[in-house]
Amino acid sequence: MTNEKLVQRRYDFVVLFDVKDGNPNGDPDAGNLPRIDAETGHGLVTDVCLKRKVRNYIGLKMDEKAPHGIFVKEKAVLNNTIEKAYVNLDINLKEPPVDPTDGKKRNKEGQGQGKEIDRAKTFMCQNFYDIRTFGAVLSTGANAGQVRGPVQLTFARSVDPIVSLEHSITRMAVTTEQEAEKQGGDNRTMGRKFTVPYGLYRSHGFVSAPLAQQTGFTEDDLELLWDALINMFEHDRSAARGLMGTRKLFIFEHSSKMGNASVQKLFDAIEITLNDKSRPARDFRDYSVTVDADQIPHGVTLIER
Amino acid sequence: MNLHNWCLEVCGDYACFTRPEMKVERVSYDVMTPSAARAIFESILWKPAIRWNVTRIEVMNPIKWISVRRNEVGKTVPAPTAKQMAGVAVAPMGIFIEDERQQRAGLFLRDVRYRIHAYFDFVPPSEHKTNHSSEFWADEQEQTEIVRFDETAAKYAAMFERRAKKGQCFHRPYLGCREFSCDFRLIDDLTVEVARPIDETRDLGYMLYDMDFDRNADDPPALFFRAQIENGVMNTDRRQIEVRG
Numbered sequence: 212m213t214n215e216k217l218v219q220r221r222y223d224f225v226v227l228f229d230v231k232d233g234n235p236n237g238d239p240d241a242g243n244l245p246r247i248d249a250e251t252g253h254g255l256v257t258d259v260c261l262k263r264k265v266r267n268y269i270g271l272k273m274d275e276k277a278p279h280g281i282f283v284k285e286k287a288v289l290n291n292t293i294e295k296a297y298v299n300l301d302i303n304l305k306e307p308p309v310d311p312t313d314g315k316k317r318n319k320e321g322q323g324q325g326k327e328i329d330r331a332k333t334f335m336c337q338n339f340y341d342i343r344t345f346g347a348v349l350s351t352g353a354n355a356g357q358v359r360g361p362v363q364l365t366f367a368r369s370v371d372p373i374v375s376l377e378h379s380i381t382r383m384a385v386t387t388e389q390e391a392e393k394q395g396g397d398n399r400t401m402g403r404k405f406t407v408p409y410g411l412y413r414s415h416g417f418v419s420a421p422l423a424q425q426t427g428f429t430e431d432d433l434e435l436l437w438d439a440l441i442n443m444f445e446h447d448r449s450a451a452r453g454l455m456g457t458r459k460l461f462i463f464e465h466s467s468k469m470g471n472a473s474v475q476k477l478f479d480a481i482e483i484t485l486n487d488k489s490r491p492a493r494d495f496r497d498y499s500v501t502v503d504a505d506q507i508p509h510g511v512t513l514i515e516r
Numbered sequence: 517m518n519l520h521n522w523c524l525e526v527c528g529d530y531a532c533f534t535r536p537e538m539k540v541e542r543v544s545y546d547v548m549t550p551s552a553a554r555a556i557f558e559s560i561l562w563k564p565a566i567r568w569n570v571t572r573i574e575v576m577n578p579i580k581w582i583s584v585r586r587n588e589v590g591k592t593v594p595a596p597t598a599k600q601m602a603g604v605a606v607a608p609m610g611i612f613i614e615d616e617r618q619q620r621a622g623l624f625l626r627d628v629r630y631r632i633h634a635y636f637d638f639v640p641p642s643e644h645k646t647n648h649s650s651e652f653w654a655d656e657q658e659q660t661e662i663v664r665f666d667e668t669a670a671k672y673a674a675m676f677e678r679r680a681k682k683g684q685c686f687h688r689p690y691l692g693c694r695e696f697s698c699d700f701r702l703i704d705d706l707t708v709e710v711a712r713p714i715d716e717t718r719d720l721g722y723m724l725y726d727m728d729f730d731r732n733a734d735d736p737p738a739l740f741f742r743a744q745i746e747n748g749v750m751n752t753d754r755r756q757i758e759v760r761g
Contacts, residue, residue, distance in 0.1 A: 361687075473701065
């Protein structure tokens, strides 16, 4: 992997996505109601929920093949279990380490030691997109080394408070024989479903160039990430989600590794307002997204997707 | 040797400074820990030549809580086997989240704002602990020359100040967990921007001070101190308080 291809600049980004008549992220503590900030009524979508979607999208698009394997998998996406095309690193764990600084003989057969632990880490980073991007806790070595990925996401929060509706639905069949008997052959059960009529959510993310150097996160990987953020909901259709979609991706590209401006200033430049405050929003068109170009300092480029 | 104190104002929507005794279903401390504050300074600038010391944490916003339950994975990634590395089709690598699922609630802080004060100790190059074995160096001359005599604390102080002023960072700093990213701002002049911390004085009990990497870098023991906030200010200066471990 050549050095020029690694991500050399800092990026900060804002993802705007919306939901129509669906449940973007259920709260396991509240019987799967949409997550809500109880104090303000704003809807929440956790960082891990969005990362799951990115992983699923990359898994589908790149067919789980190295170097774009996905380590943390969901069964629904997984179709092939045998991973091919591992990068061969030439470590024979049965023979003494090649590099004498790692020790003259192997302390325990079949276990890496010394720099080999780093090589195992490198191997994982090279083969798995999600480890390279988001990092992972790896149990290589004695003290469970960690890989810190360059990409960091935050909780997404709705622009306005959301309401969640409860719908009762019926099913014209029952699961078990006993249930049918209890109902005298009526064979109907009731279920519940929760939706948000409309919610526009805003999430913030960061890409750290120095950490990209450590995990080998390349420009191509970054391009894939933008692609995944834009299309992550297109392949995540289900009965619960309703209509979800990424509406806008704002990327602030700094001209240097460390960045050229404070991130809050950049994020504040993007303002979202409800056009008609007297009635609730039901569509993306009910909002105006404005960018205050004057607030973006020199050395930072705004890319809209 | 230490130069003057720096003060950063940090704020974020959420924070979780997990109590070590309640880390399965995470419960945050009421206030940021010194170790989390140190990590924020380090995310802006850290080199082997400097060691950050947090002296004071001022709590600017009232302490508020939120509970969030998430699906998490209860497994760490196993090291790849030799066969896997060699590309032989053996057991698949990867974790299936349905099999390794843990639902964990977390009690996090919300809408936090702190002012954190710190200075750094300058570690002269001759005292750096390096992992480099003798084979790392081409010859002895290179090894001795790497101990540069133009190294000064002022250099790092200027670097930090430049970065912090511009909002630059090595990686995005966060409040306890990476999903709770935070913004930071260098307070230039403490006499102009006087802190108005919350009006609260109470004993917070024993709190994690930091991990003691000096004693054992691989498996550092934890250090604790008796945390107190007095009118919203927590004194974390190791030269003044007792730190036990």
